[in-house]
Amino acid sequence: MASKLSFPFLCIFFFSLFAIPVFSHLHPNGLLDNNTSQSPFEFLKNMQGCHKGDKVKGIHDLKFYLSHFGYLNYQSNPNVTNPKEDNFDDELEEAIKSYQVFYHLNATGTLDAPTVSKMVKPRCGFPDKETHQHSDKTLHTVSHYQFFSGRPKWPKDKRHLTFAFGSRFPTRFMPHVVRAFSKWATASQYFTFSRAITYQSADIKISFARGSHGDGSPFDGRGGVLAHAFAPTDGRFHYDADESWVIGAVPNAYDIETLALHEIGHLLGLAHSEVENAIMWPTFTSGVTKGLNFDDVQGIRALYGN
Known part of the structure; x- marks a missing residue:
């Protein structure tokens, strides 16, 4: 990030590639409506148990989620030819490990139940890691x-x-x-x-x-x-x-x-x-x-x- 960010998510590229399912109730004031709707993160529950080598419908949405919050960047990886594919590859495994380390979970690289439980929680839209890297060397900590x-x-x-x-x-x-x-x-x-x-x-x-x-x-x-x-x-x-x-x-x-x-x-x-x-x-x-x-x-x- 330079002295001024252009926007908080730092991932325009991934908005064009993936689409997390969205369930939006446009109620009149948008503030105190009690109607329930499915969270846009609920799809992650269908991915639970996935691990490297799997090919499961919806994994590309998991890739988007991790890209959105700073853990993955296929754009800069020359070995990735089609980030829309539903393949659980090495990069995805490393991204999940990075997420697990940040949230004090066991770094299994598998989308296990504790990891899904964290991922579906409502959150701030700012990424946890703006660099999309698996180390924090560019962040002052x-x-x-x-x-x-x-x-x-x-x-x-x-x-x-x-x-x-x-x-x-x-x-x-x-x-x-x-x-x-x-x-x-x-x-x-x-x-x-x-x-x-x-x-x-x-x-x-x-x-x-x-x-x-x-x-x-x-x-x-x-x-x-x-x-x-x-x-x-x-x-x-x-x-x-x-x-x-x-x-x-x-x-x-x-x-x-x-x-x-x-x-x-x-x-x-x-x-x-x-x-x-x-x-x-x-x-x-x-x-x-x-x-x-x-x-x-x-x-x-x-x-x-x-």
């Missing part, structure tokens, strides 16, 4: 927090950042996103935040979106990617409007502040952490709230020199 390649961050003369909400952002959620900014201000001992006068003038722009929404990183309906944000100094932060969003711990819904804390971490320059209790851990559980962890605080202070 201290403890378990991570920075983006090139360590993009806000310049020294931008210690005060402004934010604004899109015109359709529910007002009942705004104070809880504001509180997330306040928590990061305290944790960083570097930034202060305030509401911008206009949306256009804000350093950070927060909105709800669904499906393809113009940033090259479409949302996927209920139960898959919950939200995404961009590395410094882009400033865009999007919630998936097809999810059920609430304030606090409510069964079968996601806490607006918990996801704000996570995505603000990306906006400030933190990548995903390998510490499960950290707010920068990639996956989330409905009905659960989460706050900043010591690993998150260490990471932001290390990045900005505190």
Whole structure:
């Protein structure tokens, strides 16, 4: 990643090659609908037990999933002639091992039950590894927090950042996103935040979106990617409007502040952490709230020199 990312997933090539099944309910406000729909990650359950040498319908979707989140890149591999094939090859095995190491699973290279259980969990849309490599040599890692390649961050003369909400952002959620900014201000001992006068003038722009929404990183309906944000100094932060969003711990819904804390971490320059209790851990559980962890605080202070 250079000093500025063009979009959060870093895998346009794979959007053109594969298609994870999407089940999207376009309900009126997109925020508190209780209708159930199949998660776009559910197809992974049909792949359970697959291992190197198998040829099973749908493996190409598994390849897309791992590409999408930074573990696989057939585009740069000259030995791969057709990444759409449903072959469980050496590259896929190595990608699964890399995923298993990140999530503290046994690195079997097989799509076993514990691995599938992790993969189907709703999560942030940012990749865990932006380099699509099986080592972390290009990522700066201290403890378990991570920075983006090139360590993009806000310049020294931008210690005060402004934010604004899109015109359709529910007002009942705004104070809880504001509180997330306040928590990061305290944790960083570097930034202060305030509401911008206009949306256009804000350093950070927060909105709800669904499906393809113009940033090259479409949302996927209920139960898959919950939200995404961009590395410094882009400033865009999007919630998936097809999810059920609430304030606090409510069964079968996601806490607006918990996801704000996570995505603000990306906006400030933190990548995903390998510490499960950290707010920068990639996956989330409905009905659960989460706050900043010591690993998150260490990471932001290390990045900005505190």
